[in-house]
Amino acid sequence: MTLVPPRHRAAPRRGIRSLAAGAALAAAGALLTAPTLATAAEAEPGELGSRFTLAVLPDTQFYSRYSADQFVPRYGSDPFAVQTEWLAEHRDELNIPFVAHLGDVVDQVNRGVEWQAADRAMDTLDEAGMPYSILAGNHDVRNSRDDWYDTDYDLAAEPYLQWFGTSRAEAVPGYGGSDPTGFNRYHVFEAQGQEFLVLALGWRSSDASLAWAQGVLDAHPTLPTILTTHSLINIDADAVTARLDAYGERLWERLIRGNDQIFLTFNGHFHGSTRYTRANDAGHEVTHILMDHQMAYEGGNGYLGLVEFDLGAGRISVQTASPWVVQKPQESLTSYDQPFLEAANQQYTLDIDFAERFAGFAPDFETGPADQPSLTQVARDLLLDGFEGPDPIGLAQPGSRDDFVEVDGTVAHWRFGAQGEGPVAEGQTFEDVAGDADLARVAIADSGSGTAQPGDVAVVTDANPFSSDGAAICFANADQRTDRFSYLATAADAPVNDLRFEQGYTIETFLKVDPSWTSEANAWSKAIVRSGNRSQLPGMPWSQWDYTASPAALGISNLKEFQWTEVPVTTTKGDRTSWSGEIILDRWVHVALVNDSATSRTTMYVDGAPVLRNATDVLGQSVNGGMPWIFGADWVDDAARNGWNGCIGETRVIDHPTTPDQWLTARPSLEGFAAEVPSGQLPAGSTVEAIEGAGTPGATVTLTGGLEGEAVVDDSGAWRIELGTPAVSGVGGGAGVAAMAVGAGGIRAALSEPGVYEFELRQGFGTRVSDPITGSFTIAAAPVDPGTGPGAGPGAGGGGAPDGRAGSTTAGGSERDLASTGFEGAWVGGLALLLLAAGGAALVVVRRRARAAAE
Structure with missing residues (x-):
């Protein structure tokens, strides 16, 4: 029987909310x-x-x-x-x-x-x-x-x-x-x-x-x-x-x-x-x-x-x-x-x-x-009155570190939460979980800063609440007046360095500007840069501004506006720029830069909303080959400088334009969760080995409510939970056990004892879970053999063996038992198979043991 979570009345439509992370309100002694x-x-x-x-x-x-x-x-x-x-x-x-x-x-x-x-x-x-x-x-x-x-x-x-x-x-x-x-x-x-x-x-x-x-x-x-x-x-x-x-x-x-x-x-x-x-x-x-x-x-x-x-x-x-x-x-x-x-x-x-x-x-x-x-x-x-509009956008915070939407075409995805919080040592690396472009802290001696200190870079767990990574890397004490900065960089041979994104792209990140930011110390600093020198790009026209800057960079202006500047594939068009409005200090925001090949337009989204001033007539990016991506500093006149005074959260690069439902602020849908489970009363002697179903890839399926088990939905959308209890000894198990199954907990004995079994199934990512699938089923008790029950014996009318022994092997007795239970020692199958949404297959293995003939 296929079960899905019960339908609920649709929640009220929600409007657009800005994104970002928070702390509890400090009461400061007030009520x-x-x-x-x-x-x-x-x-x-x-x-x-x-x-x-x-x-x-x-x-x-x-x-x-x-x-x-x-x-x-x-x-x-x-x-x-x-x-x-x-x-x-x-x-x-x-x-x-x-x-x-x-x-x-x-x-x-x-x-x-x-x-x-x-x-x-x-x-x-x-x-x-x-x-x-x-x-x-x-x-x-x-x-x-x-x-x-x-x-x-x-x-x-x-x-x-x-x-x-x-x-x-x-x-x-x-x-x-x-x-x-x-x-x-x-x-x-x-x-x-x-x-x-x-x-x-x-x-x-x-x-x-x-x-x-x-x-x-x-x-x-x-x-x-x-x-x-x-x-x-x-x-x-x-x-x-x-x-x-x-x-x-x-x-x-x-x-x-x-x-x-x-x-x-x-x-x-x-x-x-x-x-x-x-x-x-x-x-x-x-x-x-x-x-x-x-x-x-x-x-x-x-x-x-x-x-x-x-x-x-x-x-x-x-x-x-x-x-x-x-x-x-x-x-x-x-x-x-x-x-x-x-x-x-x-x-x-x-x-x-x-x-x-x-x-x-x-x-x-x-x-x-x-x-x-x-x-x-x-x-x-x-x-x-008379208004017909589109559905609004809704958001949910992640329930676990795995609670994000994976997107085909991801060429780099940098996350900082795997190594724990604390200072970042020179040379320390952070994995690109999607490719081969790990970031490493550039040694101070090689950075070009004569004033940087080892403690200027640290991993923190103060992250945007819509980032499932739950961590960020922060750059402290950056000051262009004293030439103090630090940064991370990809290796020179990282494949992502040379990508031109001729089919468009999506670059998204989480940023926070430190409350100590000032225009004098930090104006025009950069967070993420595709380093190089745009003046050396073939066909690059002269410009009064940023002529020797990098081909692409995301940073902040002297007016606390985010600026995204890039040189498109057609270098002769010169640079193109998108601008946000004023950014509030000490506030996490999500920034998405989406270059759409169909419209030749790059749109900057801040906390999900497109900004007013966006770049037009732009496709892809021109780059200086072999130049790394940089986190935490600008790159101008062939050298690093002007460090980012703030934090950078997880960052992802995709080789085509995407929509908000695919961004790091989106959550995988928990719809389509279903399971094929027994229902009603199963015949005596039945065993239930496992429950299978369909769900969201990467989600954890948890079985509670009397039965216990757990499974992770695989990439095809299928999951399986073994049932029963661990075998008492060897493969034979204990009394009443007639089937074995191997699951995450090792060898387990399938359910076989008579009784009522209640269950509750959910899928989810940590604290974010689906509505439950609930129900119960019963395994019937075996009927009492009149020949072995109370008062059985000669003349009792129970049809037992003449000598009163249960399980008589006499011809008459054997024929009677086989006729009611099937061939001795054989499995008589009950398979409830398949179906399920999202292309997944479901299987509940239900079997009935052949009752051994009484001797």
Whole structure:
């Protein structure tokens, strides 16, 4: 009987999540609790309540930067403009009393074209008369150093104040005032008969600005307050867990914790979505919410926050939605285009009894009229009306070191976890598990660095959680000012050195930039390089930049952007370059570089999302023959230099373009698991030697639930588990044993004793396992021979031997026994064979012992 795991109702569709690894949130002595989680669409659509929607605009920097040269030429508009247009259009339907922008309005502060794009977008709200706040992020000020504050700026020279200064803010309904710098403001909005205060603090508020903010709160002591700023909480590399930030703790200690009015905060800056709740000095909860989608597809793909306050039901429902996605042409949609993001921290509900929470400072707070439907549902209806999009992309962390998708055409795969963590000695090698291109640490004396030290390179187990290798190699103390660097290299004769990838390629790796990175010490450093000198390539045109650099290199710019530069097979085309957005320090990311021969385009994917600026008219790579691949340093002017200040995880090179389901961040499917097992009651004397089935190659199949066993699925997708118990002695086994089988545990006796046998089967990779196959079967007991049972004997009517001995060898007795059991000593077969998905074969060996004739 073929069994497969039971079918379950399909899980809710999940949106795109960024990748990376994480650590537990450091509480730093504060009380941290997880907000109550529920689905954002709980409310009954027809049930009226006292509700309103706060709209939140996270970092719009890339929308402004690429409005003129990317978005408008391709779509006729940009995401920022579409966001504000949609909010203005549906203001009444969603009962939106206020819109909060979280900063990084533009990407490059001194480019007027970006400010023009931002101006056009926000002007839509101005014309609609919608109350809003806007604040400066680190990209919106001319000097964003952490040790500079808003009082250190030359205010007259700041573009932010020229475009979004206090004179513009004064025209916004609900504007209350600004601090002397103009970077910090407050607003009051009314919703459902109640007033709320929004305190919008710009990048790096000074002590004077925080004192101004305290004065605002003191002047409005009864108003529940929402604090918005650009940087407050961070997010761990697991893309889920909140992490405390030094500047955020400054705001907490000096302003938030001592003011019970502040019950909710929003910030951007750190790429991703997370939240946590902590107790203030009054013992009340303050919830911090991070929203920032700039590293997602198309610089954020137009995602904004729709935050529904349900004053009567006592909850805040958050959903992440994109008006931009639903207005794109159908033919332009990709799997990244989802109207809603529904992964962790992207759609959820917070429980809050507003009257109780505000009782200490606003005892007269009331719920307000119950005149609004579920605004969360209204927003979903508006965005989903007529939209037909592709399925989203989902991700799972590996369950073991073997839990990755193997791909034909892999020409190199470097992993660092096999040798354990610790310093890397000079000359120490790391195996290429797919080919013959082992990496070795180049001796310091041969490296070209006069300042490198043996301890500058180490293997660590702090790795991206989506890397099944679980380890990385880290390069410390790299500094181009002191010429300190170290690196690994392949041997000069490694076959991968000479590959030109004329059918395209995929190069993927995991990278982390050390928190000590600075532009002065580490700008334009490289992580992975195909070393050589591009000026020596036949037909290479002269270039002002990188003319004597290597033919291909992945590194980081002076603005913390990943850069992939390469010279295609047709050398005369010159170099081609792909660029990411800003990379957050001390954060693991996955980078995939995919060169598609069908489109002659190289696309850089960061955490699964394609970047906006990619190389075109490029196929394969031109190389200097016999030059090694280098990990940890650049190679320019025929020498190594400018080392990588950070870590490199497992890295793989494939000789053709691949898709995300084949990357190192993907997991082998556990679907198609099946087994051929006995069912019901087997005849007396049956034996069950083994269970076989089909599964995922490389997965471990585990048998539990009464029976025990384990097997690894082979390359054909087949597996086999021997059953029974180890033989007591020799081949003969013990009593009741009639068949033997050889498995991983040695000689085993097949199941033969009467009884009920329950089982549970799973396949998987370590902690990631399939749904179980469960069941049971019974081996019947042999019928009692009347001639040997109680009272048997002459005249007992049992048909026994005249002398009363069991197993009589008389002719009559022998004929009777043979007629009921088959030929003496022979096997009467029960084979339940085959079938199974994925081309695998299954076999359960079930046999019935011939009962020996009584003597």
